[in-house]
Each structure stands twice: as structure tokens, then as C-alpha cells.
Amino acid sequence: MERLLVGLELHQQLASSTKLFCACPTVKTEEFPGKFERRLRPAQSETGHLDPAAVFEFAKGRSNLYFWNPESSCLVEADEEPPHPLSREALRDSLLIAATLGSHLMGEVHVMRKIVIDGSNTTGFQRTAVVGLGGSFDVDGVRVGVQTVTLEEDAARILGEDDASRHWGLDRLGVPLVEIALEPVDGDPDLVGRVALHLGRVLRSTGKAARGLGTIRQDMNVSLGGGKVVEVKGVQKLNLLPKVVEYERRRQSMLRRVAEELQGKGARRVACVHADVTGVLRGSASPVVSKLLSGGAKAVCIAATGLGGLLGWEPEPGVRLGKELAEVARANGVGGVIHSDEFEKQGIQPVEEAAIRRAVGCGSEDALVIVAGRADAVDRVVPLLADRLGACVDGVPAETRAPTDGGETRYMRPRAGSQRMYPETDVPDITVTEAEEAEISREAPEDWRSRVGRLEREWSLSRDLALKLYDADEIERFEELARRLEIEASFIASVFVDLPARLSREGVAESGYSHSALAQALEAVASGVVAKEAVPDVLKAAWEKGMTVEQAAGALGLERIDEVHLAGILDGIVSRQAALIREKGDAAFSPLMGEAMKELRGKADGALIARLLREKIAGFSRAPD
Amino acid sequence: MGDLSGYKGAALRLLEGAGAAVGDVLEVRTAWGAVTGTLVPRYLYGDGEHVVLKLKSGYNVGLSLEDISEVRVSAKGEKPSFSPPPPPESPEGLPRVLVIGTGGTIASRIDYRTGAVRPAVTSDELRSLVPELSQVARVDPEIMFDIMSENIAPSHWTKLARRVARAVGEEVDGVVITHGTDTLGYTAAALSFALAGVPIPVVLVGAQRSPDRPSSDAPLNLIAAVSVAATANFSGVYVAMHLNESDDRIAIHRGTRVRKNHTSRRDAFESVDVPLAAVWGRGGLEHVAEGLPPRGREFEPSVRFDEGAALLKFYPSMPGALVRAARRSGAKVIIMEGTGLGHVSEEVAKELKSFIRSGGMACMTSQCIRGRTDLSVYDTGRDLIHMGVLQLGDMLPETALAKAMWVLGTGARGEKARKLMAEDLAGETTARTFPG
Incomplete structure (x- = not known):
């Protein structure tokens, strides 16, 4: 089997008090009283080249609506004021993280602009700076190398989108985050999961990582057998990583096998022709086709030489070339793609197929791809699909993909080129002083493994409970209660780490969750007012109904009896x-x-x-x- | 010797020793490992203790000299050749617009190797960068100066006015002047006087965000300016800038009534005490004020300026010596920015009196920016009138300065100059002020 390589990029928000380039606090906003509209356009490089990802976004012609609230953003986020100097606090936090990973700290930090014109940054670029180079860590005997540690600003938060525009909240824009880019590891899905988990724990050990949903996310660069690199962006849940790796392995392997089939036939490139088949398909017996063509839609059919039978081929479960094409079309605003391997299933009659082939002027061995939808979108998508079909003989295309909730991936856009980084001239270079380096080395955190081990020993906890306490960042509160209350420490630990998750599964809103109620419940157990067994029900009632623990116990008739x-x-x-x-x-x-x-x-x-x-x-x- | 721009001290010596130049690929050995990257220029104020490399990922990193044990040139840099995508075809019969550059970049491309920003200089480059222009007009770009707007002087106003006057004879449908925003208002006012009666639209345009960034306001401002210059049915000197923070509407301001009122916002420019001349939307002009002069007027440019005018802002405890200093530096006209309705202290008033007695002209504007001067309300004001200070009503201080330089440039002195200063020549003052 060919070697799968996975390079992880972990993005972790920092728990800094202000944003990276302004004095705004890092808080989440629910209401946005102000909004404005922007359009971003690609900037040209010295060679006249435009970044393919930037062109792709611009071609869609969509505008961006930004929503803001003065509680969480100012003119800097609106790109109406130059950035303020880089937050020294965030810089120090990121340097501490880099030092913890064994990276060499940069003597001088240069802030760059990385072009991103999907609208997630009002400027059209993300400000980012390398703070550390190199380093490594060990996961169950496997050495994992660190390439770079960068300090960057987080992007705006997507609120929604429609055909005309994307909607973004500016509260998250500018929140400091560190990106840790790892050297590729063997694409064993389980190892990838463990590496990410370990890295997350290392970050937590520094005490500089922000907590909560969406504060950490992973990108992955996946390549099979030395082929082109596919970037999967924004995996938020750790347990999805192994699934995504496995899906990419299947998908890339399918694409390689398609290429091998074509190469076996002696193809250098798949030739494509296309023709407007709106007239041919009008009045089609296929309900799918007639639905696609309602309301003045246009249909174009692309014929691809030598691909007959390969579009619907599923050499590995759940991956087909046809699906890839549909994803590219959908990312460009066209939902209607039908290919010849599924004509029968979609109710397209042989006589219709023959008419289509005549219209396009192709033989019966060629694969057909019908693209139907709004005329302008179809015209934009047809050359993209023809390119994609044409390049099938080359195997896996370099592109950026997004994970699905189920751990598959979907096409997002072409991969950004390397020609998209230039200096942020509004922010002066920063020299890291010797005093700062000395302070950082004094602050070196305890290794998470030794901290968890200590927790296990001191409180006779199972490894699982100790790890969960560590991951939930509850050690301090746990130890305070364990010292103070005469209850078994493992019971306290399980209330801290298992109960909130259990109640959440039972549908109790997390907004009602409070640490003080948790502590009250444990105190009530210690003083004999509530039985251990009653803790879940009492807390559930307390969180759901906003009662104190005593009120909840009383209301449920769950006061302990003597x-x-x-x-x-x-x-x-x-x-x-x-x-x-x-x-x-x-x-x-x-x-x-x-x-x-x-x-x-x-x-x-x-x-x-x-x-x-x-x-x-x-x-x-x-x-x- | 290759280019090592910005490097100095020990870093410069190290790089010279290695025979390195900006753009070369270097392999730098350090105590903690080897780093390979392209040498990029150092900024003017950078120290001599770091070497800056652009890594393959595009990031720049500053390596401390004390970590570096060896520098080796592994590949000489190649100068990239510029081959922009072909500009879109222009339909036949489009209006012709002259686009004059003065130094603020119209549109630019980036050297990703070094991070430098270069302006677009040819029509093809301009249209390739802002393809929408091809649908609006045939644009002829012409770079006249390459200076920051704070270095623009009356001599530049004269050159600009001459060039526009010539363009009128070249069957150009309109002129666009790209200009740094800091002194854009002054130039707009100056040209309004020099080109009073100009038969075509002359639109000054700038950008608050540089054009090397995807979010720049430059392209839309430029598209609007070219579109107005090409198609508007009115003439005169205007400024085109964002109406608000959104990329949807562009405000067209009268050249004599516009002021930069914010340091950084896209909508920094405001029309003071008058409605906008027009509003441009993506579909073209959406709203045009009544009473704008039509195209094709009679035109007799008077393009000379005389720098013998000064603009002084009054402040509490301002020494009278500052007025004397202005006079000594050659000022024949002093525009005062007084407080409130147009007041200055007794000390400054005394100096103004002596300035007037010696043949100078003193004019009063208000530092309130909005509203008009009125020297009849308080005694202080009446005293100023009595000593011969000319109050300029709702004329903006910056406009008054440009106007004074122009008036002096016409050769007018004494009562004639005073009359010209007071009269409305290019919409710079109006008799009525409206709410809102």
C-alpha cells in the first residue's frame, strides 16, 4: 500500500486579554448593531500571477456583510484603522508555547500578510508571524517534528450566507491564536488522533490556551504516495481526525486508480468537449432533469474521452469521481450535475442519451457530465469541470477541502499558492529581548504527563479520571474540594468530568451549568443533606430550573433521610x-x-x-x- | 556588489563576505539547525544584528547574528518578469478619460520576493488590475509626479492645471487625478480656482487603504471617478471617495467644499455644510445635486499660484510673534482660523492690525469647521472688522488658503484681491446654510 502522509496544523486561540492588533477584549458577541458590506479582490504578484484561491473567490462575485458590536470590535477589525502594535502579552504567550515545544525562538519577529479573500478577514489577508522554528515531541515512542510556531490573528466568525453574500461576525476577528505546523507523520489514523491529543495537552499545560468550543481547530495536509497535497481545513472535533484521514486515504486512492486506468489506456490528458443541451433535454422524461431545467435554467453537457464507466466507479467505499465533480460544481453555486454512469438511475432514457451524444458530437465510450442551473453559474462551472476532468490522468489535484460532520471531506477551493505572503508594513518588526527570553524559560510548565501522574498518585484516581480532569482543566477546583470535603476523591472527580457531559447528553442546556452548583452539590453530599446517588438528579433540576442545590433537592423530595x-x-x-x-x-x-x-x-x-x-x-x- | 538594501553594521559585513544579495537563496547555518530562504531587504530602521530570510512557506524570519555560524549563497536570485493576465477588451466608442498619477499608487502589484509594492504604469496594466475600467472608458494613464501628498506644493497645482487645460483641447471626455489623501482637499480647492469654468469633469481620487491589499478602496473609488469623468453631464472639479464604510456607494464632493475629517476611515472625506454634488452606485450616478454646471462651458484657465499666503490657527495664549513670523516669512495674506464665530485674542488682533496697516490682507475663517464666521456678534469681532479683517463666512480654512495663493497668483492686490477673496468663484462660499 502506498504511504499516506499527514501533516497536522493545530490552531489554538490564546487566553490573552486583548486582541492581537487592537485593545478590544476577546469576547463573543450575540447581537450586532452595526453592519457594512465589502468586496475583496485579488492583488497581483510581481510576476503578474494571481493566487488561484483568491481568483476563485473573486470569480464568485459575492460580497461580504460584516456585523459588528463595539463591545468586541473597533475600527481595526473593520479595516478602517491601521493595526495597533502587536500585543506583547500574546507574543509572550506564543513564545512560551514555542519554547515548550522545543522550538528555537525568533530573535526578530516579522508580521506577514497572508492573502485570504474568502471574506473571513476584512483586510483580505491574515496577519501572521513566525515566532519559533523547529522542535519536536514524543508520542508513544514516535518522534514528531515541529516545523513552525506562528502567532496569528483569528478570522471573522461565519454567521451565514446566501447567493449574494457571506455574513460574518467581527467578534472573533483578531483574537490571538498560535498555529503549530508539524512535520508530516505516517498516516495511521489512530496515530494522527493521538498526536493531536498530545499537542492539545501540551498547549493546555502552558496555561495560555483559551478554553471552550471553537477555540481549537486542526488543519491537515494529506498526501498519498508522494502525490499532491490536499489541505483539509477546520476540523474542530478531535475524534473526527482519524475518520478524515481514513476518508482521504480512500478518496485519494480512488483518484490514483482512476489515473492508472487512464494511463493504462495510454491517455496523456482527458479531452473534453461540451455543448448546450438545454433544448435537447427540454421535455425530458426524467423528473430530476425536468426539475433542474425549470425556471429558465441552462444545461450544458461535457463529454470526456476515455472516462466512460469511471465516474460512477467505486473502488473504495463511498468515493467516486462523479461525487468529486458534483462537489466542485456545488462550491461554485451549481447543484445540478448528472453523469452518464447514473443516467439510468436518474431516469434519462437511452434515446435521450443518444440525442445528447449527437448534440455534443462524441462517441459512446465517452463519459457525459450534464451541468444544469442558472446560466451564469453554469458558464462559470463548465470550464472548471472540464479542467478537472482533463487532469484526472494526473491523479490527486491539490485543493482545499472542508470536513463534514461525519468525517468525510468536501471540495472548498483550489489550494492557495505560495505567492500569497508579503510583509505587513503597518506593523514594525519586533525584537524579542533577552529579558523576555529569560522570563519565558523561567515559566516553563510542568509536562502534562507528569502532572497527570501526580494527580493519579495523590488522589488515588484512575488514569482515565485523572486525564479527564486534566483535559477539562478542572484540576485546581477538583483539588480544592478534594482537600476540603470528606468524600472520596474519585467521586468528586467523576462529578466534575462525567456529570456535565452526561447531563448535556440528556439534553440539559449547557447555559445553566455552573461550577458553584457543582461545588454546592458536593458540599451537600459531604454534610449528609443529599445522597451521592441523588447528585445527578439534583444538579439536573438545579441547572434546568435555575434553583439552588437545596431547593432542587427539596423540590425533588431527594433530601437525604437519616x-x-x-x-x-x-x-x-x-x-x-x-x-x-x-x-x-x-x-x-x-x-x-x-x-x-x-x-x-x-x-x-x-x-x-x-x-x-x-x-x-x-x-x-x-x-x- | 549585489543589492543589500537596508542592511548595515555586522549584518551587512556578514552578507557582503558571503557575496549575497537581496533575492538570493541563502543557506544559513545556526547553532540550532540550518535555515534556507530568500534574502529580503531590511527596513530603514532595522538594526544591524539580524538577517531576514523569506522561507519557502512565504514567512519572513529575522535570524540573530549571534546564532549564525555560516552563510552560503545556494542560488542567485532571478529577477521575475512581469506578465499580467491580458486586460479585457474594451467595447468600441467608449468615452476617453485621462488618468493622471501624482504619486499615490493608482493600482499596484506586489513583489512577493521582497514585499515591495510597485505602481501600475501602463494602460494595460491598469486595466488588468482593475478590469471593470475597460467597460467604463478608454483610460490613458499618465504619471506626472511620484511624490507623497504632503510634498505637493502650489507649483504642482500649476502643472496639474496646465495639463488638464491641455487635455480639454485633446478631446478628452474627462480627467481623473489620483492623489494621496492627506492634501487632496487642498489640491481640489486649488484646481477649482485655477480651472474655474472647466468644460469637463475633473475628478480627484485617492484611497485610504493601499491598493496592494485585497480590501483596498482604491479600485472602487477609481472606477467611480473614471465613470463620472467619462459620463457625467456636469463639469467642474470634484473629489470621489467612499460614501461610508461599505464598498457600494461613492460620494462625489465639490472641490472647494470637501475636507478630510478622519485619519483612516474610507469615508474620511466630507462635504462641509453643502450637500454632496452626486452619489455614484455600481449602476452609475444615482443622485446628482441641482445647479451643477453643465459640460461645455467657456473656459479661461488661470493656473498660477503665489505661495505668499499663510494659514494660522489661533489657540489660547498664541503669541503675537507668530503673526509677525508669518509676515517675515513673506506672507501677503494671512488666513486666520479663529475660535467660534471667528475670534482671536487682543494680542493677536493687535498684530493683525499692524499686518493690515503694512499692506497685508487678513482673512478670518473658523476652526469650528462647520458653520460661518460672524464678526458682528461680539465686540472682539467688531474690532476685527473695524481694523479691516475680511471674514470669509462658510469658506473652509484650507480652501481659503488655496484661494489666497491663487488670488495672489493672478497678480491682484489691495482692494481687487480683497474683492476676489470675498466673492464666490467656484462654489467655495454660499449665502445660505442649511440644517442637516
Whole structure:
């Protein structure tokens, strides 16, 4: 099997107090009182070349609507004021992260403009600077090299889009983030997942990483057998990484096999011709076609030599060339693509196919691709698809793709060229002082593995719980409560790390979550007011209804009952079930325990109930009739 | 010796020793590993302790000399050749517009090797960078100066006015002048007087964001300026800049009533106390004020300026000596920016009186920017009138300065000059001020 290489790029927001190039706070905004509209255009390089990704975005002709709120952005984010000097706080934080990864710190930091004209930056570029070069770390015996550590501004947050424009929130624009670009590792999906997890933990160990949804995301550069590099942008969930790697392996392998088939036929390039087939298809028996052609749409058919049968070919599960073409069309605003390998399925009759072939003037061996939609969009997409078909013989095209929720990837745009980086002349170069370097080396954080190990030993926690506490960044609060309360530390830990996730799965809104309620609940357990078992229900009620823990326990009738009261209830059960005890003796325990738990769940400790019940059954058996 | 621009001190010696030049690919050995990259120029104020390389990824990094053990040139730099995509075809019969460059870049391309920005100089380059222009007009670019707008002087105004006057005879449908924004308002006012009665539209245009960035306001401002110069049915001198922060509408301001009122916003330029002359949208002119002069007027340019005018801003405790200094430096006219309705301290008033007595002309404008002067309301003002200070009403201080230089340039002195200063020649002053 050919070697799959995966280069990870991890982007982590920093927990800095201000944005990277202005004094705005780094807060998320819900309402945006102001908006404005912009259009970005590609800037030309010295050789006259335009960045392919930039041209692609400009050709779509869409404008960008930016929404802003003075609580989170100012004229700098609106690109109405030059950037202020780079935040020294963020620079120091990024240098600490670079040092932790063993990178060499740059003596002089140069801020660059990286052209990005999808609208996610009002300027049309992202400001970014290398702060560290090189470095490495070890994941389960595998050495992983660090290429660069860069400090950059985060992009605007996408709020939505329509045919005419993309909508962006400016609150996230300018938030400092570090990008860590790793050297490629073997594309074992499991290893890639572990590398990302490790790196995330290293970042957390510095105490400089921001927390919360969307504060960390990964890009991946994936290539198969020395082929072109495909960039997958913005994988937010760690557990998707292995799936994405595996999908890309299948997809790229399919593209290579298609190329091999073509090369086997002696093809150098797939020749394409196309013709307008709107008239031919009008009145088509296919409901799909007639739907696509309603409302004055246009249909063009491309014929590709030698590709017959290859568009619908699925050499690996879930990957087909036809699907690739449809993705390119969709990214350009055309939803209607039908190819000849699926004509029958889409209800296109052989007689119609023959008419199409006559219109295009091609043989029966050629593959056909019908593109239907708004005339201007179709005209834009046809040459793109023809190019793509033409290049099939070369294997995997270099492009930028986005992950889906299910761990597949979708075409986004051509890959940006290297000619898209130039100096940010509005920001002076920054010399990192020796004093700063010295301070950074003093601040070197404890290795996360040793921290987790310490947690395991000191509190007798399982490795899993200790890791979860570390990942949830709850160690400090956990240790404070574990020291103060007379409850088993593992119980406290599980309440911290498992309970919020469990309640979230049960549909409890995260907005109600509060640490103080969590601490109150544990305090109530420690003081005997609430039983351990009742903690989930009590907290759920507290979060859902905005009550205190005591109110919630009261409302649910889940205040812990004392032992005397408990004994009374158990006596009642025993006397009700006297016949059963007589009949089964000790074996009556199970059904009785079930009955007791029904009545007492959450009000008393299960182990205590069981002990008392056994005593009662034994006592009853011994008692004279 | 190759080009090592910006390098100095120990860094310069190291690079010279290695025979390196900007644009070369260098392999630099350091204590922590080898770094390969293209040598890029150093900025003027950079120290002599770092060498800046552009890595293959495009990033620039500054390497400390103390880390560097060896520099080796691994490939000599090649000068990239410029081959822009072909500009789109222009339809036949489009109007002709002369686009004069004065130094602010109209449109530019970037040297990704070094980061330098170069202006587009030919018509093809311009149309290749802003393809929309091809649909609007036949554009003839002409670079007249290459200077920052703060270095523009009355002598440049004269050259510009002469060139525009000549263009009128060359069957040009309109003229666009690209100009740095800092003194754009002064030049617009000056040309309004020098070219009073010009029979075609003359549109000055600038950009608040440089054209080397994708978000620049330059392309849209330029498209609007060329479109107005080519097709508007009015004539005169105007300024075209963004109406607001969005890339959708361009404000067309009267040349004598426009002022830069913000340091950095796209809509920094405002028409003061008068409505906009016109608003341009992507479909063309959307709104045109009434009473603008039509095309094809009689035209007799008077293009000379005399620098013997000064603009002084009054402030509390301003020494009278500053007025004397202006006079000593050759000022025949002093435009005062007084407080409120047009007031200055007794000390400054005394100096103005002596300046007038010695034959100078003193004019009063207001530092309030909006509203008109009125020297009849308070005693201080009446005193100024009495001593012969000419109040200029709602004329902008900067416009008044340009006008004074132009008036002096016509050779007018004394009562004649005073009359010219007070009269409305190019819409610089109006008798009525409106709310809003």
C-alpha cells in the first residue's frame, strides 16, 4: 500500500486579554448593531500571477456583510484603522508555547500578510508571524517534528450566507491564536488522533490556551504516495481526525486508480468537449432533469474521452469521481450535475442519451457530465469541470477541502499558492529581548504527563479520571474540594468530568451549568443533606430550573433521610413482604432491595440500604412467628 | 556588489563576505539547525544584528547574528518578469478619460520576493488590475509626479492645471487625478480656482487603504471617478471617495467644499455644510445635486499660484510673534482660523492690525469647521472688522488658503484681491446654510 502522509496544523486561540492588533477584549458577541458590506479582490504578484484561491473567490462575485458590536470590535477589525502594535502579552504567550515545544525562538519577529479573500478577514489577508522554528515531541515512542510556531490573528466568525453574500461576525476577528505546523507523520489514523491529543495537552499545560468550543481547530495536509497535497481545513472535533484521514486515504486512492486506468489506456490528458443541451433535454422524461431545467435554467453537457464507466466507479467505499465533480460544481453555486454512469438511475432514457451524444458530437465510450442551473453559474462551472476532468490522468489535484460532520471531506477551493505572503508594513518588526527570553524559560510548565501522574498518585484516581480532569482543566477546583470535603476523591472527580457531559447528553442546556452548583452539590453530599446517588438528579433540576442545590433537592423530595427514618421504611417493606421472606429466606433480598430502591433512590446511600435490609431480613428470619 | 538594501553594521559585513544579495537563496547555518530562504531587504530602521530570510512557506524570519555560524549563497536570485493576465477588451466608442498619477499608487502589484509594492504604469496594466475600467472608458494613464501628498506644493497645482487645460483641447471626455489623501482637499480647492469654468469633469481620487491589499478602496473609488469623468453631464472639479464604510456607494464632493475629517476611515472625506454634488452606485450616478454646471462651458484657465499666503490657527495664549513670523516669512495674506464665530485674542488682533496697516490682507475663517464666521456678534469681532479683517463666512480654512495663493497668483492686490477673496468663484462660499 502506498504511504499516506499527514501533516497536522493545530490552531489554538490564546487566553490573552486583548486582541492581537487592537485593545478590544476577546469576547463573543450575540447581537450586532452595526453592519457594512465589502468586496475583496485579488492583488497581483510581481510576476503578474494571481493566487488561484483568491481568483476563485473573486470569480464568485459575492460580497461580504460584516456585523459588528463595539463591545468586541473597533475600527481595526473593520479595516478602517491601521493595526495597533502587536500585543506583547500574546507574543509572550506564543513564545512560551514555542519554547515548550522545543522550538528555537525568533530573535526578530516579522508580521506577514497572508492573502485570504474568502471574506473571513476584512483586510483580505491574515496577519501572521513566525515566532519559533523547529522542535519536536514524543508520542508513544514516535518522534514528531515541529516545523513552525506562528502567532496569528483569528478570522471573522461565519454567521451565514446566501447567493449574494457571506455574513460574518467581527467578534472573533483578531483574537490571538498560535498555529503549530508539524512535520508530516505516517498516516495511521489512530496515530494522527493521538498526536493531536498530545499537542492539545501540551498547549493546555502552558496555561495560555483559551478554553471552550471553537477555540481549537486542526488543519491537515494529506498526501498519498508522494502525490499532491490536499489541505483539509477546520476540523474542530478531535475524534473526527482519524475518520478524515481514513476518508482521504480512500478518496485519494480512488483518484490514483482512476489515473492508472487512464494511463493504462495510454491517455496523456482527458479531452473534453461540451455543448448546450438545454433544448435537447427540454421535455425530458426524467423528473430530476425536468426539475433542474425549470425556471429558465441552462444545461450544458461535457463529454470526456476515455472516462466512460469511471465516474460512477467505486473502488473504495463511498468515493467516486462523479461525487468529486458534483462537489466542485456545488462550491461554485451549481447543484445540478448528472453523469452518464447514473443516467439510468436518474431516469434519462437511452434515446435521450443518444440525442445528447449527437448534440455534443462524441462517441459512446465517452463519459457525459450534464451541468444544469442558472446560466451564469453554469458558464462559470463548465470550464472548471472540464479542467478537472482533463487532469484526472494526473491523479490527486491539490485543493482545499472542508470536513463534514461525519468525517468525510468536501471540495472548498483550489489550494492557495505560495505567492500569497508579503510583509505587513503597518506593523514594525519586533525584537524579542533577552529579558523576555529569560522570563519565558523561567515559566516553563510542568509536562502534562507528569502532572497527570501526580494527580493519579495523590488522589488515588484512575488514569482515565485523572486525564479527564486534566483535559477539562478542572484540576485546581477538583483539588480544592478534594482537600476540603470528606468524600472520596474519585467521586468528586467523576462529578466534575462525567456529570456535565452526561447531563448535556440528556439534553440539559449547557447555559445553566455552573461550577458553584457543582461545588454546592458536593458540599451537600459531604454534610449528609443529599445522597451521592441523588447528585445527578439534583444538579439536573438545579441547572434546568435555575434553583439552588437545596431547593432542587427539596423540590425533588431527594433530601437525604437519616438512618432511623430509613430503618422505619425498611421495616415496613419487610413486614409487607413477610410471606416472601418466609418462603425464600435470604434469597428474598434481591426483590426486596428492588422495592426499597424504588422508594429510596437518591435519598440514601445504596450500600447503607443494602446493609440495613440484610440485617432486617436476617432478623425477621430469626424472629419467632 | 549585489543589492543589500537596508542592511548595515555586522549584518551587512556578514552578507557582503558571503557575496549575497537581496533575492538570493541563502543557506544559513545556526547553532540550532540550518535555515534556507530568500534574502529580503531590511527596513530603514532595522538594526544591524539580524538577517531576514523569506522561507519557502512565504514567512519572513529575522535570524540573530549571534546564532549564525555560516552563510552560503545556494542560488542567485532571478529577477521575475512581469506578465499580467491580458486586460479585457474594451467595447468600441467608449468615452476617453485621462488618468493622471501624482504619486499615490493608482493600482499596484506586489513583489512577493521582497514585499515591495510597485505602481501600475501602463494602460494595460491598469486595466488588468482593475478590469471593470475597460467597460467604463478608454483610460490613458499618465504619471506626472511620484511624490507623497504632503510634498505637493502650489507649483504642482500649476502643472496639474496646465495639463488638464491641455487635455480639454485633446478631446478628452474627462480627467481623473489620483492623489494621496492627506492634501487632496487642498489640491481640489486649488484646481477649482485655477480651472474655474472647466468644460469637463475633473475628478480627484485617492484611497485610504493601499491598493496592494485585497480590501483596498482604491479600485472602487477609481472606477467611480473614471465613470463620472467619462459620463457625467456636469463639469467642474470634484473629489470621489467612499460614501461610508461599505464598498457600494461613492460620494462625489465639490472641490472647494470637501475636507478630510478622519485619519483612516474610507469615508474620511466630507462635504462641509453643502450637500454632496452626486452619489455614484455600481449602476452609475444615482443622485446628482441641482445647479451643477453643465459640460461645455467657456473656459479661461488661470493656473498660477503665489505661495505668499499663510494659514494660522489661533489657540489660547498664541503669541503675537507668530503673526509677525508669518509676515517675515513673506506672507501677503494671512488666513486666520479663529475660535467660534471667528475670534482671536487682543494680542493677536493687535498684530493683525499692524499686518493690515503694512499692506497685508487678513482673512478670518473658523476652526469650528462647520458653520460661518460672524464678526458682528461680539465686540472682539467688531474690532476685527473695524481694523479691516475680511471674514470669509462658510469658506473652509484650507480652501481659503488655496484661494489666497491663487488670488495672489493672478497678480491682484489691495482692494481687487480683497474683492476676489470675498466673492464666490467656484462654489467655495454660499449665502445660505442649511440644517442637516
